[in-house]
Amino acid sequence: MEKCDVCGAQCLHKLCMHKVPIFSSLSQDDLTHIASIIRHKKYQKGETLFSEGNRPDALVIVNEGSVKAFKITSDGREQILYVFSEGDFFGERNLFGRQVSAYTVEALEPVKTCSFTKESFHELLHAYPEIAIKIIEELEERISRMESALQSMGVRSIDNRISALLLDFAEKYGTSVPDGTLIHLPLSREGMANYLGVARETVSRKLGLLENEGIIRSNGNKSILLLDRSMLEASAGKSADF
Amino acid sequence: MEKCDVCGAQCLHKLCMHKVPIFSSLSQDDLTHIASIIRHKKYQKGETLFSEGNRPDALVIVNEGSVKAFKITSDGREQILYVFSEGDFFGERNLFGRQVSAYTVEALEPVKTCSFTKESFHELLHAYPEIAIKIIEELEERISRMESALQSMGVRSIDNRISALLLDFAEKYGTSVPDGTLIHLPLSREGMANYLGVARETVSRKLGLLENEGIIRSNGNKSILLLDRSMLEASAGKSADF
DNA sequence: GTATTTCTGTGATTGCAATCAAATTTTTAT
C-alpha cells in the first residue's frame, strides 16, 4: 500500500471519508475508527462495477475518477441516469431495501473507490445515528437534481437541455481559464446523447450551433471551452425562441 | 370533530399514521403519543397547499384525496412532477435542509392532510431514530420511481410513456371490475399531458388509438376502463413499432 | 509514424408530434 507523506498510511483511508458530506459530523477519532472497515478497489476505463439486476451489498464512494450509471431502454438504447464522480456515492439502495440494482455502473476513466459492506455499514449507522440524517439530506439533494432533470426533459426544447447539461458539467468538471471555463467532458458526444435521450447527431449539430454563436469553443472531443456563460444560462433557462 | 365508532376521536389522528410506512415500526403506545402532535387540515379542489419558493416548515401526509406537485417551466408550461395520494408524504425536504420549496402543491380534489411541524418532527426523530431509516427507504423508493420516469422520458416513443402512465394509474387508482380494471383518473387530459411533457392534443390522439385497438375504453373524462392489460404492458415496455 | 479503428460531423430525407383552428362533448351554474 502507498504511504502518504503527511499523515502515513491512514490518510489514504480517510481521503474518501473527507470527500463525502455523510461523515462530516463525525470527529477525527470516529473517522479513524471507520477508516479501518473501508474496502478499496480500482477499476480501469470501461470496466463494469456492477450490472443492472446484480445484488451488490456495498455502499460505494467514488474516490477518484468518474463512472456512469445507466439502464438499457426497451428500444435497446443506453439511458444514462447519473455520472458519479469524486465524493459521490451509490449502491446505498441495496443496503436498506432488499432490492436488486436498478442500473449498471461503468467506469468512464480509471477509477478508485472506497466501499462499506452491508454489515459494516449497518454497524456504523447504529453507532452514529446522525449519519442517517446526513444520508437523508444527500438523497433529498439528489432528488432535487432529478426533479430538475425531469422538468427539463418535459420541456420540449432540446436546446435548453443541451445548455443545461453544459452548465452542469461546467460546475462539476470546469476550471477557470483566461477565456472562460474549460470543461473536461466526462462523456463523449454519444454519452451526452444517451444522457439527454436524443440522437448523437443532434448533439453534434446543437454544439455546432452554439459554437457558431460564439458561446462555446469545441476543443477536440474531450473538452469544451465555455466562452459566454450568461448566453448559455439564457438559453438553458429562458424562452427557446431567440 | 367527528367521532369514530370503533375507537373514538383518537382514531382520526392515527389514521394517517397507519397509512405511511414511516411509522410502521412503532408500537401502539408510541403511535398514540405521536398522534397528539399531528395537525390536521382540509383543502378544496384547486386550493394551493404551498407554492414554489415558499418556505413551508412541515411534513405533510396525505390522508384523503390527491394533490399534484408541479413547477412552471421556462416556456411557461406546467410540469407535473408528482401526484401524491393517500399515504404519500411531502415537504420533508424543508425539514432537513434550509431549502425553499422546489414546487407548488395543489389539491386535485378535496383533500385532508396530517402534518408535523419542523420542531415536533425533529423531536420525533430524536426519540425514534428508526424513523430515519424508514424515511431513507421511502426516499429510495421515490428515487427508483423517478429513475424509471427519467428512463422512459429518454425513450423517444410517446406511446410507451402513455402506456406506462396508464399502468401506473391502474395500480394506484384502479379497481377490478368484470371487464378489466376501472381507473379513476386523478388527472385531466391536460394534467396527463403536463405530467408527460407532451401536448394535450397528443394525449387525446394516443388514447384514441388505444381505444380503437380495443385496449382501453374511455369512460367520460374522469375514468378509463383498462380492457387488455397485457397489450398495454407490451406497448409500455417492448419495442414501439407494433 | 503509419495504419486501423472508433468516434464525430454534415447533408438529405422522413416521420412524428407541436401548433393552429374549429367543432363537439362534458361539466358547471342557474
Added chain:
DNA sequence: ATAAAAATTTGATTGCAATCACAGAAATAC
C-alpha cells in the same frame, strides 16, 4: 332542464429532430 363555460377531440399544417448515408477527424494499435 337549460344555458354558459370549460375541457376534449379532430383536422390541417408546420417544424424539428430522428434516421440514413457517408465523409472526415481523432484516438489507438502496431
